[in-house]
Amino acid sequence: MKAGIVSWGAYIPKYRIRTEDIAATWGDDPARIVDIYLVYEKSVEGYDEDAVTIATEAARRALRRGAVDPKRIGAVYSGTESKPYAVKPISSILIDALGLANNVFAVDMEFACKAASDGIVAIAGLVESGRVEYGLAVGTDTSQGEPGEHLDYSASSGGVAYVIGRDGVAAEFETIYTYNSDTPDFWRREGSPYPMHGEGFTGEPAYFRHVVGAAKGLMERHGYKVSDFAYAVFHQPNGRFPMRAASMLGFPPDKVKPGIVVTHIGNTYNASALMGLARVLEQAKPGDKILLVTFGSGAGSNAFVLNVTDAVLERQKADVPKVDEMIADKIYIDYAMYLKNRKMVKLFE
């Protein structure tokens, strides 16, 4: 039997900043900025939150939703580009924060926003080979952009965690396909506080080439049609890119919109497409097929076909906050508080 998603958990920090407040600080026209990115507000971590604490909350919820015994987790892989330590893995801290056994494979993975989905691919392999019973794939970020620069309008904070296994699967991985290349669309050198991106270079040669390349490659190789899918979920650096990728692939908007969360929480990087997937799983029906396409700059995409099973109904009933509830549960902050929470003012701490 194939591996699949047994359970999932998501975490969105409570704080939000409105796009118009960022625009007002930097002298941009708020209406124009909202129109460019289709991001109305974005999530901001609390002063005492980071990629480790966000990962912990998401993972605790994933374990709780599926009533999974933490001692049965055989691998924990965290995808992130905002590790609090340059050297010391988030996954190591998760072992004790979650009460996992010490006989657990643990590593952090990096491929911009795509790494968490590579964690899913790796764990699905470990599960299907029989080396582990369950694995935990985590996507967590407190991603930053240079204040006043494009990314300041979208880079946000959030996390997701997926328990992968063969027992109690709520969404089976039917097929996985990948498309990667060397594309210098976005990078951050060691010691640099903010990433750089190739101006005007992030769209066609990066996002669209890889997202559409992975989706098309998967559909052609395995003979899928758009009509096979109930939902399509794409990486979402802004509100416009996933809609355009969908239209390039021939997906109607109503199959894509349920998986779009960037408009109200911003781009949570490694949790971006996977947060959209969590929202879709919270409303999907048994028998639904979902196309999931992640993207990471550098650049590459992983495409997955998920088959929703009867077990999804049980998971949907669990007493765990839903993505929509977290989107609605918010505290607005101003730009000064935003800079403080994100440690973008120089402090001795």
Add this chain to the structure above:
Amino acid sequence: MEHESVPLYWRNIPSYYRLAARRCRKCGEVYYPPVVKCPRCGSSELEDFQLPHEGELVEFTVLRSVPTDYMKQKPLVIGLVKLGPVKVLGQIVDAAPEKLKAGQRMEVVFRRVVVDGKYGLVMYGYKFRPRP
């Protein structure tokens, strides 16, 4: 401010991270923070006991003069939360103090507690916030 040493923090990780308490096998009393000998009956036979991650706010106070480690987090809200058989003291976050009420449901969250400067260890642990 003088931080807890790295070895001491490391030894306390199960109790700081996931509220691992100890229960006396003889008289059943639960202790958090964990103890090695039961102060009630004197037995040294204690077992691990996992506190629940949800409870009820018993009382709280707002500190406006705070230790240097918490200077950037003023005002500091400290509360006593009943978690199963014990009451646990901890910081309350993500809530304006004027909106807190004794008796309300609280959840345990995992947060940064002390950060040892720019290059030192980030020490994590439990805090509380109102359950959404």
